[in-house]
Amino acid sequence: MKKTLLIIIGLIVLGIAPIVIRSPFFVHLMIMVLMWTVLGASWNILGGYAGQVSFGHATFLGAGAYTTMILYLKCGVDPWYGIFLGGLVAMVISLPIGFICFRLRGPYFSLSTLAVAEIVRLVALNWESLTAGPVGLLITTLPGVSFLGQPINWESKVPFYYIIAIITLIALIMTYIVSRTRVGAYLLALREDIDSAESIGINTVKARVVALALSAFLAGIAGGFYAMYLRYVDPDAVFSIGLSVEMLFIAIVGGLATVGGPLIGAIVLVTLGESFREHFLSGHLIFYGFFMMVAIRYMPDGVWGRLNVLFKKLRLKKDVNHGTA
Amino acid sequence: MALLDVQGLTKCFGGLKAVSDLSFQVNEGEILGLIGPNGAGKTTVFSLITGFIPANQGKILLEGKDIAGLKPYSIAHKGMARTFQIVKPFRKLTVLENVSLAAFLRHSARKDAEAQARRVLERVELIDKAEAYASDLTLSEQKRLEIARALATNPKVLLLDEPMGGLNPTEVDHASILVRDICKSGVTIVWVEHVLKAIMNSCHRVIVIHHGEKIADMPPEEVVTNPVVIEAYLGKKANSYKKGEPIC
Numbered sequence: 001m002k003k004t005l006l007i008i009i010g011l012i013v014l015g016i017a018p019i020v021i022r023s024p025f026f027v028h029l030m031i032m033v034l035m036w037t038v039l040g041a042s043w044n045i046l047g048g049y050a051g052q053v054s055f056g057h058a059t060f061l062g063a064g065a066y067t068t069m070i071l072y073l074k075c076g077v078d079p080w081y082g083i084f085l086g087g088l089v090a091m092v093i094s095l096p097i098g099f100i101c102f103r104l105r106g107p108y109f110s111l112s113t114l115a116v117a118e119i120v121r122l123v124a125l126n127w128e129s130l131t132a133g134p135v136g137l138l139i140t141t142l143p144g145v146s147f148l149g150q151p152i153n154w155e156s157k158v159p160f161y162y163i164i165a166i167i168t169l170i171a172l173i174m175t176y177i178v179s180r181t182r183v184g185a186y187l188l189a190l191r192e193d194i195d196s197a198e199s200i201g202i203n204t205v206k207a208r209v210v211a212l213a214l215s216a217f218l219a220g221i222a223g224g225f226y227a228m229y230l231r232y233v234d235p236d237a238v239f240s241i242g243l244s245v246e247m248l249f250i251a252i253v254g255g256l257a258t259v260g261g262p263l264i265g266a267i268v269l270v271t272l273g274e275s276f277r278e279h280f281l282s283g284h285l286i287f288y289g290f291f292m293m294v295a296i297r298y299m300p301d302g303v304w305g306r307l308n309v310l311f312k313k314l315r316l317k318k319d320v321n322h323g324t325a
Numbered sequence: 326m327a328l329l330d331v332q333g334l335t336k337c338f339g340g341l342k343a344v345s346d347l348s349f350q351v352n353e354g355e356i357l358g359l360i361g362p363n364g365a366g367k368t369t370v371f372s373l374i375t376g377f378i379p380a381n382q383g384k385i386l387l388e389g390k391d392i393a394g395l396k397p398y399s400i401a402h403k404g405m406a407r408t409f410q411i412v413k414p415f416r417k418l419t420v421l422e423n424v425s426l427a428a429f430l431r432h433s434a435r436k437d438a439e440a441q442a443r444r445v446l447e448r449v450e451l452i453d454k455a456e457a458y459a460s461d462l463t464l465s466e467q468k469r470l471e472i473a474r475a476l477a478t479n480p481k482v483l484l485l486d487e488p489m490g491g492l493n494p495t496e497v498d499h500a501s502i503l504v505r506d507i508c509k510s511g512v513t514i515v516w517v518e519h520v521l522k523a524i525m526n527s528c529h530r531v532i533v534i535h536h537g538e539k540i541a542d543m544p545p546e547e548v549v550t551n552p553v554v555i556e557a558y559l560g561k562k563a564n565s566y567k568k569g570e571p572i573c
Contacts, residue, residue, distance in 0.1 A: 180435070189426050192418060193414075195377065195409070196409070196414070196415060199409070201398045
């Protein structure tokens with residue numbers, strides 16, 4: 001009961017936030033938080049639930065971003081379908097990657113994802129007829145769309161906010177469904193022990209491919225959104241290793257294999273990143289790195305995991321007090 | 326027809342023949358012991374039968390159908406489950422979750438899988454620990470968890486790889502009763518074990534492997550007096566000293 005109430009309050013806050021607080025910077029910050037929540041959720045399905053640590057998730061983000069961009073510029077496909085097509089293309093690309101990388105286990109798998117991500121980045125950099133290479137792709141105007149009879153003003157950030165809010169909800173609901181069903185249980189089994197998982201009848205290759213495909217779909221959608229929001233993509237903006245690592249951090253700091261973890265991780269890391277940037281200017285990454293070290297040392301289960309432990313303790317205390325009174 | 330029929334099973338690791346031309350049958354409803362000195366190839370046989378490592382040669386017929394070359398998960402689907410000598414629980418999951426995961430093989434709804442898991446836990450007397458994490462169990466409990474997880478897949482044949490290893494005598498007796506009980510409920514059992522006393526008390530038939538070859542296939546009471554077996558375990562000299570004396 002309490003949980004549903006919290007979720008409803010959360011949804012209302014999410015819905016009215018950009019109306020109440022009109023600062024464009026704040027809305028931008030919220031958009032970034034939500035976008036990174038989707039990316040963290042994407043990484044979390046593969047890395048958190050299935051325990052397959054990927055260092056190359058920018059591949060799927062980039063695939064989504066370029067797909068949406070190219071479809072719009074060259075084929076005139078409306079970006080709001082393009083974003084979902086971007087997710088689908090990322091999913092399709094993930095299949096051969098999974099086929100190659102899942103032959104390897106543990107750290108070898110992680111290294112292979114890093115290698116694949118670099119290959120994809122170099123392809124994007126050199127396939128100039130499709131991607132315009134290092135110059136990148138730029139869009140100046142987004143197509144006119146009207147909502148409830150009102151034309152949408154793309155110069156304002158608010159419409160972008162609502163779009164990414166919907167995508168975030170999809171990502172969180174997807175994670176929730178995964179965590180509640182047989183698929184999610186199978187992913188946890190893979191994370192714990194692949195041999196045992198096989199011995200109780202789990203097709204571990206198939207389960208890993210499914211996890212990767214779901215994960216890639218979410219990253220691709222976030223990528224498509226990213227491209228439309230910035231109106232610009234180039235290989236370094238969407239295929240860089242930095243992005244892959246950021247996704248991993250958000251999922252880990254938030255709390256692996258939890259539904260809400262990526263949201264918490266994104267709130268903490270995006271706002272912290274921004275405020276460090278503002279206060280420390282060029283040295284901000286030093287503080288960011290220092291924070292990461294502290295977080296991983298003292299909260300190995302992530303902020304969400306830590307909060308859960310605290311809540312449990314509080315509840316126990318309450319029960320004890322109740323008993324004596 | 327035998328429930329499980331292994332014919333001419335061979336596996337080489339480089340130049341070493343770990344299992345060579347091994348044939349044996351497992352009849353429905355029996356407990357078949359599989360013993361042999363260290364390094365005889367017992368665990369390798371299990372890994373071959375359950376598809377964890379591919380055989381070089383040989384047929385493995387489960388209910389008359391060849392399962393050689395299938396992956397472990399599809400062999401589990403066909404009704405053969407195994408435990409591991411070195412326990413491999415899902416450490417960060419609870420006992421109930423461990424067993425439910427296995428029960429998902431036959432039940433797609435979480436509720437049904439959990440109900441099945443609880444029934445199995447009841448049987449192996451781990452129900453009190455259902456909410457404990459697998460990593461917090463004692464070795465004896467972890468061994469029972471291995472069995473519970475295998476049982477939850479609802480197997481026709483259950484392969485036990487040293488379920489008694491590392492247990493104290495009381496625990497061994499306890500576990501023996503459990504194994505016999507599982508057999509009575511209609512599950513055929515193949516059992517690799519070093520604790521010979523448990524094997525002798527529970528098995529209907531015993532196969533002895535030495536250097537990857539079958540050297541005996543007989544009732545347990547005959548195995549302990551069989552000169553070839555004694556020689557394999559204790560060497561030639563021991564055989565001449567203790568002619569006709571049981572080795573345990």
